[in-house]
Amino acid sequence: MRRSVMKRLVLALVLAAVSGALTACGGDDAAAAGDGDPLRVGYQRFGGLALVKARAAAPDVTWSLFESGPALTEALKAGSIDVGQTGEAPPIFAAAGKTDFRIIGTSQPIPQGEAVLVKEKSGFTSFADLKGRTVALNKGSNVHWLLVKLLEANKMTLDDITVKYLKPAEGRPAFDNDQVDAWIIWDPYFALAEQPGVKVLVDASNLVNNREYILAAPDALTGKGTQLESFLRTYRETTDWGIANPEERARVLAPELKIDEAVTARALSRSAKPLAPVDATIGAEIQTIADGFAKLELIPEPVDIKSRVDETYADVFR
Structure with a gap:
């Protein structure tokens, strides 16, 4: 009798394992469960995504905060977020990192949103004055x-400058302590650093476009397409609201950024x-940047970044 009970127990365990394996392999039930998972959004302390979060405009998503674009793309690589927003360079370095x-x-x-900062006392009047100097950036x-x-x-x-790679917090x-001669930085860190004795040596005007890019994991495009489209519409509507209501936007976003409203x-x-x-024009623009990085050997090999451009949600942003 004891053997009979043991046989039934073993059979039950085997059937449970087989059932679990089949579920893990996929199927309609598994896909449906996946579709019900919340969209995971990576954001930085600025831009439209931070405003969406601050206004609680997308209550059904989960949020992860990152100090910079490279940290956000690492999360994409690890599979811990579905969508996020970065500047121009992080997607290229991420693609180079597979x-x-x-x-x-x-x-x-957004060319005015990033700049080279120096101290007034330095006497620097142009970027050329930084030859032989130390420049910090992320x-x-x-x-x-x-x-x-x-x-x-x-x-x-x-070779004409010494580059010190430092995260914004570094x-x-x-x-501030004069350990570097210049700091190339973006908002809101840029605005925070605009203190007495600090001046903007040059910003990105007439040099680079400094666009934001919205990146999505391929699995999110196929498995959470409806959620993603709904979220992107909210993102677009919230961004448009903020531009139309700048004073209220600053009031709402300041607590999220943890910085002064002014x-x-x-x-x-x-x-x-x-x-x-x-579109193809945007693809060509970011491909030019990627080719520039490859030429300077800032990435290990050329990358085809333009092929990563996906126009599925283009109508959401028109």
Whole structure:
């Protein structure tokens, strides 16, 4: 009798294991369960996504905060987020690092939203004055491409300066304490650093577009398409609302950013731009940046970034 009970127990365990294996392999039931999972959104302390979160406009998503674009793309690579927003360079470095994603949206250009900061006492009047000096920036962020174009515009090379790769939380104290001669940074860190004794040496105007890019994991496109489209519409509507209501936007977003409302308003006045669809022109633009990084050996090999552009949701942003 004891053997009979043991046989039934073993059979039950085997059937449970087989059932679990079949469920893990897929099927309609598994797909339906996946569709019910919340959309996982990666955001930074600025831009339209932060505003969506601050207004609680998308209550059915989960949020993950990142200090910079490269950190966000690492989360995409790890499979811990479905969609997020970065600057121009992070998608290229991510593609070079074999991260799979698609570029599904962008923004109008934001060249005034990133700049080279120096101290007034330095006496620097142009980027060329930084020859032989130390320049800090976040590796793989949008400001990395600005550095490339600044060097090109001033007939300089990377050998003409000492580059110190520092995350924003490291770059600010290094700049404040004169451990570097210049800091290339974006809003809102840019606005926060605009203190007495600090001046903008040059911003990105006439050099780079400094767009935002919306990146999505391929699995999200296929498994959470309806949720993703709904969220993107909310993102677009919230961004448009903020542009139409700048004072209220600053009031709502300042607590989310954990910075003063006046600083928030200054940063938003130059860096909050409408969203825009992606197309072949956008693909060509970001491919030029990727080719520039490859030529300078800032990435290990050329990448075909234009093939990552996906126009599925283009109508959402028109």
